[in-house]
Amino acid sequence: xNNQQNILIIGAGLCGSLLxxxxxxxxxxxxxxxxxxxxxxVDISSGRSINLAFSNRGQKxxxxxxxxxxxxxxxxxxxxxxxxxxxxxTFLSNYSGREHEYINSISRGGLNTLLxxxxxxxxxxxxxxxxxxxxxxxxxxxxxxxDYTSKKEFVEDADVIIAADGAGxxxxxxxxxxxxxxxSFSQDWLSHGYKELAILPKENGDYKTYKNALHIxxxxxxxxxxxxxxxGSFTVTLFLSYDEGEYNFNNxxxxxxxxxxxxxxxxxxxxxxxxxxxxxxxxxxxxxxTIKCSPWHYKxxxxxxxxxxxxxxxxxxxxMNASFEDVTEFDKVLxxxxxxxxxxxxxxxxxxxxxxxxxxxxxxxNFHEMKDHVANPIFQEKRKLEMALEKEFPDEYxxxxxxxxxxxxxGYREAMITGRAQDKAILNLLTDKKIDISGDLKSNLEKIxxxxxxxxxxxxxxxxx
Amino acid sequence: xNNQQNILIIGAGLCGSLLxxxxxxxxxxxxxxxxxxxxxxVDISSGRSINLAFSNRGQKxxxxxxxxxxxxxxxxxxxxxxxxxxxxxTFLSNYSGREHEYINSISRGGLNTLLxxxxxxxxxxxxxxxxxxxxxxxxxxxxxxxDYTSKKEFVEDADVIIAADGAGxxxxxxxxxxxxxxxSFSQDWLSHGYKELAILPKENGDYKTYKNALHIxxxxxxxxxxxxxxxGSFTVTLFLSYDEGEYNFNNxxxxxxxxxxxxxxxxxxxxxxxxxxxxxxxxxxxxxxTIKCSPWHYKxxxxxxxxxxxxxxxxxxxxMNASFEDVTEFDKVLxxxxxxxxxxxxxxxxxxxxxxxxxxxxxxxNFHEMKDHVANPIFQEKRKLEMALEKEFPDEYxxxxxxxxxxxxxGYREAMITGRAQDKAILNLLTDKKIDISGDLKSNLEKIxxxxxxxxxxxxxxxxx
Numbered sequence: 001x002n003n004q005q006n007i008l009i010i011g012a013g014l015c016g017s018l019l020x021x022x023x024x025x026x027x028x029x030x031x032x033x034x035x036x037x038x039x040x041x042v043d044i045s046s047g048r049s050i051n052l053a054f055s056n057r058g059q060k061x062x063x064x065x066x067x068x069x070x071x072x073x074x075x076x077x078x079x080x081x082x083x084x085x086x087x088x089x090t091f092l093s094n095y096s097g098r099e100h101e102y103i104n105s106i107s108r109g110g111l112n113t114l115l116x117x118x119x120x121x122x123x124x125x126x127x128x129x130x131x132x133x134x135x136x137x138x139x140x141x142x143x144x145x146x147d148y149t150s151k152k153e154f155v156e157d158a159d160v161i162i163a164a165d166g167a168g169x170x171x172x173x174x175x176x177x178x179x180x181x182x183x184s185f186s187q188d189w190l191s192h193g194y195k196e197l198a199i200l201p202k203e204n205g206d207y208k209t210y211k212n213a214l215h216i217x218x219x220x221x222x223x224x225x226x227x228x229x230x231x232g233s234f235t236v237t238l239f240l241s242y243d244e245g246e247y248n249f250n251n252x253x254x255x256x257x258x259x260x261x262x263x264x265x266x267x268x269x270x271x272x273x274x275x276x277x278x279x280x281x282x283x284x285x286x287x288x289x290t291i292k293c294s295p296w297h298y299k300x301x302x303x304x305x306x307x308x309x310x311x312x313x314x315x316x317x318x319x320m321n322a323s324f325e326d327v328t329e330f331d332k333v334l335x336x337x338x339x340x341x342x343x344x345x346x347x348x349x350x351x352x353x354x355x356x357x358x359x360x361x362x363x364x365x366n367f368h369e370m371k372d373h374v375a376n377p378i379f380q381e382k383r384k385l386e387m388a389l390e391k392e393f394p395d396e397y398x399x400x401x402x403x404x405x406x407x408x409x410x411g412y413r414e415a416m417i418t419g420r421a422q423d424k425a426i427l428n429l430l431t432d433k434k435i436d437i438s439g440d441l442k443s444n445l446e447k448i449x450x451x452x453x454x455x456x457x458x459x460x461x462x463x464x465x
Numbered sequence: 466x467n468n469q470q471n472i473l474i475i476g477a478g479l480c481g482s483l484l485x486x487x488x489x490x491x492x493x494x495x496x497x498x499x500x501x502x503x504x505x506x507v508d509i510s511s512g513r514s515i516n517l518a519f520s521n522r523g524q525k526x527x528x529x530x531x532x533x534x535x536x537x538x539x540x541x542x543x544x545x546x547x548x549x550x551x552x553x554x555t556f557l558s559n560y561s562g563r564e565h566e567y568i569n570s571i572s573r574g575g576l577n578t579l580l581x582x583x584x585x586x587x588x589x590x591x592x593x594x595x596x597x598x599x600x601x602x603x604x605x606x607x608x609x610x611x612d613y614t615s616k617k618e619f620v621e622d623a624d625v626i627i628a629a630d631g632a633g634x635x636x637x638x639x640x641x642x643x644x645x646x647x648x649s650f651s652q653d654w655l656s657h658g659y660k661e662l663a664i665l666p667k668e669n670g671d672y673k674t675y676k677n678a679l680h681i682x683x684x685x686x687x688x689x690x691x692x693x694x695x696x697g698s699f700t701v702t703l704f705l706s707y708d709e710g711e712y713n714f715n716n717x718x719x720x721x722x723x724x725x726x727x728x729x730x731x732x733x734x735x736x737x738x739x740x741x742x743x744x745x746x747x748x749x750x751x752x753x754x755t756i757k758c759s760p761w762h763y764k765x766x767x768x769x770x771x772x773x774x775x776x777x778x779x780x781x782x783x784x785m786n787a788s789f790e791d792v793t794e795f796d797k798v799l800x801x802x803x804x805x806x807x808x809x810x811x812x813x814x815x816x817x818x819x820x821x822x823x824x825x826x827x828x829x830x831n832f833h834e835m836k837d838h839v840a841n842p843i844f845q846e847k848r849k850l851e852m853a854l855e856k857e858f859p860d861e862y863x864x865x866x867x868x869x870x871x872x873x874x875x876g877y878r879e880a881m882i883t884g885r886a887q888d889k890a891i892l893n894l895l896t897d898k899k900i901d902i903s904g905d906l907k908s909n910l911e912k913i914x915x916x917x918x919x920x921x922x923x924x925x926x927x928x929x930x
Contacts (some may be wrong), residue, residue: 173612181753182707186651287647373928431926460898462889463838 001334003027008143008158010133010171011035011190014108015162015306015323017115017127022327024122024336031156032125033145035132035165040113050196051227051235053078053317054216056408061324064331070114072307075104076228082213085373088268090211093374093383096399101406103214105227109114129309133170135159137296139334140180143170161302164323167291169308171397175298181291189368190288190313192222193249194239197279199272201232208272214317216370217266221245222372224266236269239288239371249285288313290360296349300341303348305330309354314406315366318359322412324350349385358413362404382426385437385444392441397448418452421459425451466799466809468492473608473623475498475636476600479573480771480788481629482580486530487792489587491799494824498610500597500630505578514698515696516662518679518693518782519571526789529796535579540569541693547678553733556610558677558839558848561864562855566871568679571630577666598635601626602823603763604644608635611831625806625855626767629788632756635772636898640763642888648758652799656834657687658714659704662744664737666697673737679782681835682731687898688836690733701734704836706751746811753778761814763874765806768813772793775821780831781869783824787834787877791817823878827869847891850902857906862913883917886924890916 005028012034020032053383054075060069078327079102080094089104095102120126130148137143142157153362163171199208207228209215215226215234222241226234241248247261255277262270263365270276272439291311294305373379389397400419427437435444466630471491474481485497519540527536544567545559560567584590595613602608607622627638640648664673672693674680679700680691686706689698706713712726720742727735735741756776761769771788774837796814838844854862865884868875890913894900 180753182654184653185756186653188649188651189647271835289647292651334555368928420927424923427927428923457895458889462885462892463833 001277001337001341002337005159006031006157006213008033008156008161008272010136010143010161010163011165011306011308012112012116012127012129012168013164013166013324014115014320015114017112017119017443018061018065018304018324018327019162019164019232019330020125020127021115021119021122024119024125025065026331027124030119030122030125031158032119032127032416033131033133033143033156034127034129035148036129037128037148038116038127039109040116048346051229052108052111052320053103053188053227054104054111054426055321056315057318057321057325057328060408061328063171064328065118067114067118071106071111072142074106074110074114074230076106077102077212078214079138079212080214081370081374082210082215084215084217084266084420085375086219086265086267090210092210093380094387096402097387097392097397097404098394098402098406101402102212103405105214105229108231108320110230133163133165136163136171136174136302137304137334138171138174139180139259141301150359155275160300163302164306165307166307167289167311169304171302172304172308174293175293175304181295181298182258183295185293188290190364191244192239192241192367193285193287194250195280195285196283197236197238197273199226199234199236199269200275205232207232207234216374217222217269218371218375219265220375222247224269225370226269227350236273238282239367242285252280255281292357292360294349296353297342297345300343300345303345310353312356312360312363313367314363315370316363318363318404322356323360325408326356355412358411358416359404362400362412362416362419375392378430381430381437382423385426385430385435388437388441389445389448393445397445417456421455422452423450424455466802466804466806470494470624471496471622473498473621473626474602475608475626475628475634476771476773477577477581477592477594478629478631478632478771479577479580479785480791482577482584483526483530483789483792484627484629484770484795485590485592486580486584486587487582487796488592490530491796492570492666493751494591495584495587496623497584497592498596498598498608498621499594499923500613502613502665503581503592503594503772504574505581516570516575516694517576517785518571519569519576520786520870521791522783522786522793525873526587526793527856529793530583532579532583534578535649536571536807537576539571539579539695541695542567542569542677543679543692544677545679546835546839547572547675547680549680549682549731550840551684551730551732555675555733558845558851559870561872562852562857563859563867567677567868568870569695570679572694573785573833575695575880586653598628598630601628601636601767603636603637603639603767604645606766624764628767628769628773628850629771631772632776634769636767637756637758637769637773640663640758640769646760646763648760650758651756655829656709656831657704658705658752659702660714660745660750661748662701662703662741664691664699664701664734665740670697672697672699679722682734682841683836684839684865685837685840687712687730689734690835691734701738705833707750717745720746738789755829757825759814759818761818762810764806764809765808768810775818775825777821777825777828779828780835781824781828783877784870787821787824790873792819803923820877822882823876824869827881828866839877843892843895846895847888850891850895852902853902853906854910854913858910882921887917889914889920 006175007023007028007030009020009032012032020030023030080092082090082092084090119303133144134144134146144155146153163169211228217224224238226236228234252258253311258280296309305326312319329352333344338344386399403415403419435447435465472488472493472495474485474497485495488495494844495642527533545557547553547555547557596610599609599611607620608626609620611618624752628634663891682689689703693699715843716763717723723745761774770791777784795813798809803809851864868880900912
């Protein structure tokens with residue numbers, strides 16, 4: 001597709017601004033409309049730093065746009081999960097047996113600022129803030145906006161419109177309400193919500209607990225996690241049921257109950273969170289949802305991308321990485337030289353949707369793994385064995401977590417299918433005492449490989465794939 | 466819950482009229498509002514008989530309301546699938562190895578008429594037609610209707626509102642658009658649509674092909690099926706992609722192309738369908754969708770039931786049976802003596818949703834089985850073996866199909882989990898030549914049981930359940 005085309009992008013969040021940058025680099029005329037004010041001028045997050053997990057798939061997209069080094073400066077490596085029990089005992093469980101493999105904590109605002117700055121260096125890229133998209137006329141490729149400053153509505157026309165406007169996408173809503181074609185759609189809410197809290201830095205600016213880990217307090221039905229920020233603080237998130245269990249968001253309604261809950265379940269966290277009650281009663285409780293839909297595109301006119309097409313729960317740390325990978329994959333399709341947008345959009349969705357469906361399901365699995373399984377002896381044994389295998393046979397073995405997180409050249413779907421079979425193989429071999437964690441590693445590896453292949457083959461024969 | 470309660474039911478289709486009858490029998494004051502005219506007075510289907518598959522779960526509900534015998538008079542037994550190849554060769558594949566197990570073809574209109582007549586025999590049951598529900602105020606337990614005769618809108622109040630208003634449910638739409646609580650929802654469309662056609666009776670009123678079977682012309686990517694009607698005709702349904710493959714609904718747009726398609730793929734059907742072209746270009750092409758949602762109820766005020774809560778594709782012949790089973794299960798919860806509707810609704814959904822989710826997934830599986838697998842040698846071998854096992858060991862073996870269709874005391878979810886494991890066991894044992902269809906049946910049964918148990922146990926250990 002030649003670049004004499006006007007592309008309108010809805011949303012200047014992480015996905016929209018990366019897409020604008022990349023399409024700007026390719027020479028397209030790009031206009032981006034964002035409902036929020038410019039985050040570089042207004043402190044949107046009111047002083048609180050929201051961080052995200054950043055890993056290889058995100059990094060691959062940064063390489064594509066030449067920002068690999070600049071992003072590195074924003075990253076705090078997290079080598080593993082630091083598990084905290086109810087007595088405050090901790091142990092570190094690495095994410096990989098290969099030392100160079102780790103995930104990063106990164107500030108959403110910092111990264112978004114970088115992407116916007118870089119996009120605006122291209123004179124063919126324009127970003128407009130305070131412009132909320134109300135609806136999209138996907139037959140005529142126009143979008144209706146409201147300018148929050150002037151309070152006026154206006155319509156913008158383009159050759160194509162790409163909506164990177166997040167889980168509440170206006171384009172997706174227009175698809176759904178338009179009823180012009182068969183639109184498959186799902187929104188699935190977990191029974192749990194989340195609330196952000198904070199561990200503030202020491203007076204001298206140091207971190208109050210170990211910096212280079214993702215901290216988890218797994219408690220079976222709920223959990224607390226913490227990720228480090230560059231300023232010495234940690235962003236802490238409580239994941240808890242709205243209305244089930246002894247303690248839940250609905251009944252944690254007095255200061256005493258909140259303190260009692262933290263004292264009982266997270267005493268070591270409580271001891272470094274003197275600000276807990278303020279945070280707890282100031283910050284909102286938010287839901288956790290998965291969104292899937294299809295088709296993402298309407299003819300060659302409009303396309304959904306990022307969370308607008310596939311919002312996922314945060315438990316695999318892949319939300320942003322998956323959205324960035326959308327841009328990498330879209331760019332690949334553009335390289336294929338098709339001459340019409342419909343073929344480009346169709347090809348993109350056909351390649352991509354199976355992978356975003358897979359990471360959505362994997363993220364739900366990981367919710368249960370993080371809050372529960374990480375504290376379970378047989379899962380811990382499996383994890384230890386996998387770390388040993390990755391260390392001893394770095395080119396021969398990759399856990400499901402490694403395939404998803406560190407192997408950016410394997411699609412999420414392949415990682416899911418192979419990874420689930422491998423997990424099943426190891427858990428069954430351990431339970432049946434056919435492998436022994438203290439046994440010969442090479443022989444364990446062979447048994448796991450053989451059993452994994454048998455599981456995959458049985459599924460293929462049964463047509464389960 | 467005492468019966469001094471006013472219950473408003475939206476929809477007097479199969480589910481709504483059965484529910485009205487049952488709640489009438491229990492002594493509640495029941496008002497039913499139906500958007501269509503009274504089907505006993507107006508010929509809604511314009512002369513064409515739409516039939517459905519009726520089996521044990523439906524029958525169980527008929528027993529509950531005492532209509533077992535009256536329904537039997539409306540039924541045409543179908544003992545198996547009559548498979549037609551492209552040369553017009555046929556073979557019959559029974560649904561069960563137990564002779565007393567078969568499914569039935571039943572007329573939707575005939576059954577609905579019976580249920581309405583029986584419901585209206587209770588003076589505490591009133592049915593109002595031509596009253597379309599526009600929306601439900603689920604906070605205040607009122608529903609807004611439009612009277613199609615007077616064109617006026619009116620509001621009805623009740624102690625509880627139960628919506629049995631089908632896949633396009635007004636209550637479900639109010640839940641979705643209301644955004645008053647976290648409402649999980651999915652609509653999933655198949656790439657295929659369907660069109661109804663007919664094989665008319667002979668001049669003397671006889672059936673033109675074998676009466677007591679469900680006829681299938683499986684062609685891999687598409688299929689034709691036919692179910693008998695009491696008047697000597699068959700209702701024929703073509704399931705075909707909208708836009709993929711050599712022939713699809715979008716490109717079957719001339720009489721010549723339709724004839725060419727039928728001549729090539731369904732020559733024996735074409736020879737008894739002189740009315741094909743009229744039917745093809747008169748009747749609509751309709752989509753095939755699955756709807757799931759949660760919660761079904763709002764507090765103790767409103768509840769979704771039947772297709773309104775869980776619309777499924779028709780390939781397992783379980784749509785009506787599942788909706789009737791909803792009424793059976795709801796009645797069971799009423800028997801438990803709870804004193805508030807919220808507990809009744811919550812208990813009903815908790816018990817029931819796992820089963821309706823399962824039949825939705827099984828129905829999609831069966832789409833692939835019917836159009837494709839039934840013509841596949843290894844699936845045929847499996848089926849033959851299962852028929853022999855059911856015949857020889859009627860109390861020890863039940864195929865997945867039998868568990869779903871004929872075992873009304875096993876929930877759909879249990880049938881799905883056990884049935885899928887059993888299918889996987891047989892397909893793998895056959896492929897690995899560990900069982901032989903001509904071998905000793907008792908030994909085959911033991912091997913299948915052992916392998917099925919091993920598969921279930923491996924899944925349990927892997928946490929897949």
